[in-house]
Amino acid sequence: MENPFSGTAFRPEAAFAGAAERFFELLKTFGMPAVGQAPDWASLAAPLAGQFEQWLRMSQSAGPWLAAGASTWPGMPGGFAAAPGVGSFGALPLGPAAVQGNDAQRTFELLGRLAQLQAQLAAHWSEIASAAARRFVARLGAAGGTVPTLENAMKLYELWVNCAEEAYAATVHKEDFARLQAELANTSAALLVEQRRHTEALVRAFGLPTRNEIDALYAQLKELRSQLAELTRAPRSAGAAAGGEAAARRDTGAARKRARRGAAQPSGKAPRARRPRA
């Protein structure tokens, strides 16, 4: 799915140009007969459905929510549609000893599953496209010929979008579609996790720090920062408390509160302290 951030910069004109191009294609498919010519709406359904299905496959190939994300989730292969099942996953090119055969087998299984799920998804796109075209043609049936003006073209387009959204909603609200979406997401995530596991094995082989080790360091650093902040705040709070009766009253209240919360804090997390009110 194109968006204004496609590529490296914010380019709203690119998103517009893509939509305008498809709008022109759609108008050509509509035919927009000249005045006096009888429209042949019935023959419209098949090409309209075909064009629509192609767009759905292109824009939402990996499922609605992985289409854009697939190329941006770090490490996730983009362009599932172009080459289903053949992404950047696969045997890593740094030596067979680093990745065990069983690991590679698991990756291939996941890739195979992903290809199966995408085929199921394509069947849904086909169903949506056909249903949208049928709805559109049925609603046009009562309409007479239209004068090919911008206003009429926009009316036709609005009608088409309404039909497309209705057909889409009718399918995507169904339980089987929801389960398929979830399984696509779960399989994609599993592939990503698998790829990271391979990478962890490799970096260990090269004596480099692993993701888990870095995560542990981050956690330690965070805890130390938190403790440092508490230590820094404590003398200031004490000073502020000595500064006035009102401040002292507040601090007593805050201390009571801290004590109450401290009891509720799970181990490993320092109780939160109110900042000085000076």
Added chain:
Amino acid sequence: MKPPGADPGAMFADLAVRAAETVSRLRQARDVQVGCSAKRPVWSCGKTTLYQYLPLAEAARKRGPALKPLLICFALVNRPYILDLQPDRSLVRRLLEAGLSVYIIDWGDPDESDRRTDLEEYIERHLGGSVHHILGSHGGEALNLLGVCQGGVLSLIYSALHPDEIANLITFTTPVDFHTPDNLLSKWVRHLDTHLLESAGNVPGEMLNALFLALMPFRLTQQKYVRLLAGGGDQGAIEDFVRMEKWIFDSPPQAAAALAQFVRWFYQENRLIHGTLEIAGRKVKLGDVRQPVLNLYSLEDHIIPAAACAALKGHVGSRDYSEAAFATGHIGMYVSRVAREEIPARIVAWLKAHR
């Protein structure tokens, strides 16, 4: 004689000219600025920054009896500048004009060091730290809290856990019941493996954007652009459009742990409604939200259905509950006529009545 434009060739030629002009106008508007009111950072925790909006001189002169400071808690999944997009589309500006002291939380951009940041940390340390900073600065015992969208969920939880710190609570397009039949997002994520999701690491903002756009893909990725062809070519309108585009596609990444918890606890298990949520070892009950509550939501919201928000009424413990539903969509709550004229007035009037 044919009416003007009756020739399909002429229509396509006209459209081609319009398209070229629109591309040019969009390109000119690409660097349009977002966010208009002056603000300063006053506190931070991790990637989170608490900002204080500077009071408007005019408002300060005509200020009446002081209201409690207002803290705006925005969603984790979007940027908060939508509330202050441009002078004539700014909830923040309207609140400042009414003389309110306004603060806002910007959650920032979580990176890999934040992948284990969870909801407890966001609520207790980041939101709680912001509350305490404001209370410290203003010397009061409690403040007013405005929770927006997902931020409304965090605000409800905080208000339930720390009732003495929140005087009045405003929820703004805030989902409470995540299992209403019309909630497509909920249906889609119901079967997600959240443990796997968490293992996969932080989720890029683009992925969430794709998810939101996929709820209504033809309107949101095609029709809104095509409609520009029929516009009058007003550069101001194009700039307004581009500001919205910037916001829509400028989504921060999501900390893996917090997002996984949000999906599991709310979208999958509907814990707010079932009363099974625990934060920091404490039960969170909506019945414990006893502050005066103003619940604002939209009737045509494709992301958070009206019924999901309206459910608050039946579960909140407050005896002073009021709500207002607006005939607009999710985005319309931020930038439509309703957002400009009705919502700020409603908030200000309610806060003045609850000093």
